[in-house]
Amino acid sequence: GAVVSQHPSWVICKSGTSVKIECRSLDFQATTMFWYRQFPKQSLMLMATSNEGSKATYEQGVEKDKFLINHASLTLSTLTVTSAHPEDSSFYICSPRQGGGGYTFGSGTRLTVV
Amino acid sequence: GNSVTQMEGPVTLSEEAFLTINCTYTATGYPSLFWYVQYPGEGLQLLLKATKADDKGSNKGFEATYRKETTSFHLEKGSVQVSDSAVYFCALSDQAGGGNKLTFGTGTQLKVEL
Numbered sequence: 073g074a075v076v077s078q079h080p081s082w083v084i085c086k087s088g089t090s091v092k093i094e095c096r097s098l099d100f101q102a103t104t105m106f107w108y109r110q111f112p113k114q115s116l117m118l119m120a121t122s123n124e125g126s127k128a129t130y131e132q133g134v135e136k137d138k139f140l141i142n143h144a145s146l147t148l149s150t151l152t153v154t155s156a157h158p159e160d161s162s163f164y165i166c167s168p169r170q171g172g173g174g175y176t177f178g179s180g181t182r183l184t185v186v
Numbered sequence: 187g188n189s190v191t192q193m194e195g196p197v198t199l200s201e202e203a204f205l206t207i208n209c210t211y212t213a214t215g216y217p218s219l220f221w222y223v224q225y226p227g228e229g230l231q232l233l234l235k236a237t238k239a240d241d242k243g244s245n246k247g248f249e250a251t252y253r254k255e256t257t258s259f260h261l262e263k264g265s266v267q268v269s270d271s272a273v274y275f276c277a278l279s280d281q282a283g284g285g286n287k288l289t290f291g292t293g294t295q296l297k298v299e300l
Contacts, residue, residue, distance in 0.1 A: 076229060106287070115190070115290040116275070165229070167288075175288060177222075177230040 075099050078166050078178025085156055085185055093151045093181045095166030100176075101146035102168030107139075110163040110180075119164075122149060156185040188213045192276050192291035199266055199298050207261040207294045209250075209276035217278040219243075219252050219259040220288070224273045233261075233274070266298045 075098040085091050095105065104123055108116040120141050122128035128141040138160075140152040149168065153160055166178040193208040211219065218237045222230040234243030239254035248263045259276060276291040 078229070081227075108290075113292065115292040116288075118287055118289075121287065174232060175220075179227065179229040 074170075074174070074176045076166070076168055076176050076178045078181060080181055081179060082182040083184070085183070087157055087185055088155055090152055090154045091156055091183060093153075093164055093166070093183075095149045095151070095168060095178050097147050097168040097176070100168075100170050102149070102170060103146065104169045105141075105143050105149040106167040106169065106175075107141060107149075107151050108165045108167065110165060116165060119151075153183065156183070158185045161185045188217070188278060188280055188289040190276050190278055190289055190291035192274075192294050194292070195273075195295040197294060197296050199296070201268055201298055201300055202265045203298075205261070205263040205266045205270075205296070207274055207276075207296070209259045209261065209291060211257050211259065211276075211278050213257075213278055213280070213289075215280075217280060219250070220277045220279065221248070221250055221259070221261050222275040222277060222290075224275065224293070226272070230275065266296070268298045268300060271296055271298045 077096045079094050107119045110116045119134045120128040120130045122141050122143040124146050130136045143149040161184050163180050165180045189212045191210050220235045221233040223233045224230045234245040236243040236252035242251045250259050250261045273293045273295045275293045277288045280287050
């Protein structure tokens with residue numbers, strides 16, 4: 073149980089374009105979704121937390137207009153990196169959580185902006 | 187705020203060697219502590235956890251004891267195998283509110299050789 077699907081696993085995009093990352097919980101309903109980013113040799117940094125049907129809560133320093141999070145259903149959440157720039161290149165990981173349940177993680181998306 | 191400090195890697199061991207990966211934490215309240223493992227190309231998976239002082243988490247031959255007096259949660263395994271090669275993350279859960287966010291260490295890469 074607790075299978076998570078995150079796509080794409082890697083993407084290369086041109087500077088100024090937008091990229092959408094999808095995260096699906098395949099066999100459970102995720103009432104809460106966490107989005108993390110990870111720089112090389114650094115820890116996972118929480119970007120935002122969203123509850124199904126509500127607006128996401130962003131961590132300090134994370135631009136909400138740049139990193140758009142949609143959690144429209146209990147099985148799907150998306151992170152859109154808008155007007156991407158090279159400094160947005162990173163590893164993005166979703167973490168859906170069932171209410172009161174354990175933490176699960178997607179396999180991550182490697183974003184490279186050129 | 188909360189923080190987790192892990193020993194830097196990579197750690198390279200021969201098969202059947204003893205493993206210790208150090209982890210110390212700073213937190214308010216009474217956090218739960220976790221070890222996650224990330225195999226190449228996969229998402230983070232829960233390896234073990236402990237929810238209160240002196241608890242010992244164990245799984246697949248790995249163990250870690252929640253030491254409140256030393257604020258530590260060191261990961262150990264008596265005899266590692268090549269299949270244990272992965273990145274290991276120590277983490278704590280903020281139980282003081284805020285949606286039980288996870289705070290991660292930087293990860294320690296383990297390489298086990300024949």
